[in-house]
Amino acid sequence: MRQDHWWVVPLVVFLVLSAFVVYATWAAFQNQHYVYENYLSPFYSPLLFNGGDTGVPGDGHQHSWFGDKPSWWILPFFSPALLILPFPAGFRMTCYYYRGAYYKAFWADPPSCSVGEPRKHYWGEHSLPLILQNIHRYFLYFAIIFLFLLAYDAYCGFFFDNDRDGEFTDFGIGVGTFVLCMNVFLLSGYTLGCHSLRHLIGGWMDKFSNAPIRTKCYDCVSCLNRKHMVWAWCSLLWVAFADVYVRLCSMGIWTDFRLF
Amino acid sequence: MTQVKFKIWRGDKESGEFKEYQTEVTEGMVVLDAIHQIQAESANDLACRWNCKAGKCGSCSAEINGMPKLMCMTRLSDMNLEDPISVEPMRAFPIMKDLVSDVSWNYRVKEKIKPFKPRKPDNADGSWNMQQKDVERVQEFRKCIECFLCQDVCHVLRDHEKHEEFIGPRFFVYSAALEMHPLDTEDRVPDLKKSQGIGYCNITKCCTKVCPEHITITDNAIIPLKERVVDEFYDPLTKLFRIFKPKRGDD
Incomplete structure (x- = not known):
């Protein structure tokens, strides 16, 4: 029987992941305050359709790809976040690091190393439903596309509408610009250190000396992969913070300070 | 004192x-x-x-x-x-x-893993040419001292007693050392999926934590093997792209 505080780590994982899921779900359904001038919350990016009936006229129009909420939408509720969040959510859900972490924290499977389990039956990822975790690399493909989309949002964060003419063309840097750039940086560190990417980019090879460029890429991904857990947590917390930042600025609670 | x-x-x-x-x-x-x-x-x-x-x-x-x-x-x-x-x-x-x-179960498991099967020698004297870069990855796995602490901590064996269906982290490391070897031509991936139960591993990383040789068992051996299983059994796209990949031992 372990005598140390083995329960601390799974408890922290449980609390932080639960808090994130609750907040992200609330934010996704809220359908308001996801845009502040040139900043778009990463929870709503890409903004395929503007919320339309958010009660904030014009809010988000400059970011929307296809205009307002489509007329063919028949469900009683609408939020643009719901159209895109399943992809990053799926990427994290099937991530090798998170799998190990939430199996312990949420299923006690096992609660911690060499701590007994509350149940006897076990399927692991050998059969349904957890065999579906093998889809991870397909979520990775989407996650890489999202990196480009978020990088574009961060780029837009450098262009403000100083003269209030409706055109976001005035170069500047605000705290929000830094928040969105940091979000892309951390998500890139997490996504590009993915175990599946490590395999696809070169891990499948047995002989590296024949492919020097591929080997270099493999080494870079391996380098990020060594701290995958750190990237995973930092990027998770920062993406939530980026949403909070845009939301509170949009609500007028926080002021977006400009460097110039 | x-x-x-x-x-x-x-x-x-x-x-x-x-x-x-x-x-x-x-x-x-x-x-x-x-x-x-x-x-x-x-x-x-x-x-x-x-x-x-x-x-x-x-x-x-x-x-x-x-x-x-x-x-x-x-x-x-x-x-x-x-x-x-x-x-x-x-x-x-x-x-x-x-x-x-009694750790003898481990020795019986090891006997079931397909042994090293090198490609034809490169030189007339029966030797092969290899570069350090090609063997660096598997050298980590050769540090294993077979203490079986990783087997002991693995909940699939320890709590669920899947000894008949699951070979455990030690032998995934052993399989990885063979499977990723630049000279080896054997294919162990079907065995890993079917009879050796790599799907039972749910990546708790406990094996990595207890390894006295600090082998990164989960990240460097088990997950790469899981990805090779995905290549061969669960990912039609990769299978399609790899049609033109050189056969093992030919490169």
């Missing part, structure tokens, strides 16, 4: 219990020293397996305060000596006597 209490598991495969012993601990001692001292002073019939006392033979594996560790590499100065220190045999295997468990 301090008097320290030890709770040592005494018994055989039928039954057993923790018995308390006290011994004097001095600077620099490891748990194995204390066990030997107790053996000499108050429990002459205490069974424990050991050999090198240098963390290289993998014989003195046990569970110390509930965590699988090598007794010879666990310093008493790193532990809380106020409370009794518990020492018990590895729980994933049948117990023979006291701190000795």
Whole structure:
């Protein structure tokens, strides 16, 4: 029987992941305050359709790809976040690091190393439903596309509408610009250190000396992969913070300070 | 010098219990020293397996305060000596006597793994040409001392007793060393999926945590093998793209 505080780590994982899921779900359904001038919350990016009936006229129009909420939408509720969040959510859900972490924290499977389990039956990822975790690399493909989309949002964060003419063309840097750039940086560190990417980019090879460029890429991904857990947590917390930042600025609670 | 209490598991495969012993601990001692001292002073019939006392033979594996560790590499100065220190045999295997468990299942598993099958020699004298870069990855796996602590901590074996369907982290490392070897031409991936149960691993990384050789078992051996299983069984796109990949041993 372990005598140390083995329960601390799974408890922290449980609390932080639960808090994130609750907040992200609330934010996704809220359908308001996801845009502040040139900043778009990463929870709503890409903004395929503007919320339309958010009660904030014009809010988000400059970011929307296809205009307002489509007329063919028949469900009683609408939020643009719901159209895109399943992809990053799926990427994290099937991530090798998170799998190990939430199996312990949420299923006690096992609660911690060499701590007994509350149940006897076990399927692991050998059969349904957890065999579906093998889809991870397909979520990775989407996650890489999202990196480009978020990088574009961060780029837009450098262009403000100083003269209030409706055109976001005035170069500047605000705290929000830094928040969105940091979000892309951390998500890139997490996504590009993915175990599946490590395999696809070169891990499948047995002989590296024949492919020097591929080997270099493999080494870079391996380098990020060594701290995958750190990237995973930092990027998770920062993406939530980026949403909070845009939301509170949009609500007028926080002021977006400009460097110039 | 301090008097320290030890709770040592005494018994055989039928039954057993923790018995308390006290011994004097001095600077620099490891748990194995204390066990030997107790053996000499108050429990002459205490069974424990050991050999090198240098963390290289993998014989003195046990569970110390509930965590699988090598007794010879666990310093008493790193532990809380106020409370009794518990020492018990590895729980994933049948117990023979006291701190000795029967690890022979591991040797039977190893025999079932397809052996190294090198490609044709590159040179007339029967030798091969290899570059250091090509063997670096598998060299990490060769550090394994077969202490079986990773097998012991793995909940698939320890709690769910899937010994018939799951070969355990040690043999995923062994398979990875063969499978990723630049000269090897054998395909072990179907076995890994079907009879060796790699799908049972749910990536808790406990094996990596307890490895005394600091082999990154989960990230460098098990997950890459899982990805190779995905390539071959679950990912039609990759299978399509790899049609033109050179066959193993041809490159």
